[in-house]
Amino acid sequence: MSPLQGLTGSVAPSVREGCRNSIAVIVAYIPFGLALGATIASAGVHPLLAWLTSPLLFGGAAQLLAVQLLGAGAGAAVVVLGALVVNARMLLYSVSLAPHASDWPGRWRWLAAYLLVDPVYALASARYGRPDRGGHPRERLAYYLAVGITFWVAWQVLTGAGVLLAAVLPASLHLELAAPLTFLLLLLPMLRNRAAYAAAAAGGGTALAASGLPLGLGLLLGAAVGIGVGALVGGRRA
């Protein structure tokens, strides 16, 4: 029997609000989800395998990188390292949410970890930052799962639709523009201090200068330089 059974009365408002907030954010992910599906479907990897990155990796930037590198015939180590570097920000999210999840039952934390991705983190941390700290443990968990599961389902459907529609989506829609804008809007909330700006400028500048290097290496180099510069600037201020 599920621990949430019989408690639906008390958590129903949190579930409803989680679904509502999640759907509002999902609207912004429609162009990127469709574009991602269409791009990975034509990257030279079997379309079903390409779509499987949605449930397996559940993070658009890493999915895009992994499938494009695989399609371009990159070595296994480069693909794995590149995708893991792109997803390494999940570590930060995991650290940041841990204090709010410490009073959740263990098995629900395993599920919560699987659902952890940028928009879910953003909504959950905004709610847990309120004066009431997001309410009782059960309400916090219910809100998180409602946001996470709603977004997960939408992501599977959106990317699946993109894969299926890859051949019929007109090029004049310029869906490829959605990805960089979506990433930019993930980046903006992170620019909270000088160290973050320095890390972003150094990382982005390095990756841009190194974009002539073989696929994926520019990103690894940019990430390393950005993290180093961020730590230097941040360390000096601390």
Add this chain to the structure above:
Amino acid sequence: MRELLILIVIAVGTYAMRAAFLVTARNEPPARVARLLPHVGPSVLAAITLPVLLAPRGVVSVAESVPALLAAAAAWLLWRRTNNLPAALFGGLALWWSAAWVLDAAV
């Protein structure tokens, strides 16, 4: 088969990073990791975004970079003003789309 195996390795690694602190409910990472972690997000996202934004085809060019920069600035402004993700995204996209359409029509 090789491709599926690679994806499964990435999936396991990604899940491990998501679960690392959330599942163990350890609130504090080691000091050295804690010092570097805050810079991972800005560095990686900028390293992904900037090349695609400024040089979609590998080279910086006026025809491609200017509409992209305008769209990025519009999205930034809208996000600052409204704090509303769909508004910022679709505002920036609309500007970029119009610029792209104008360029498509001109060529």
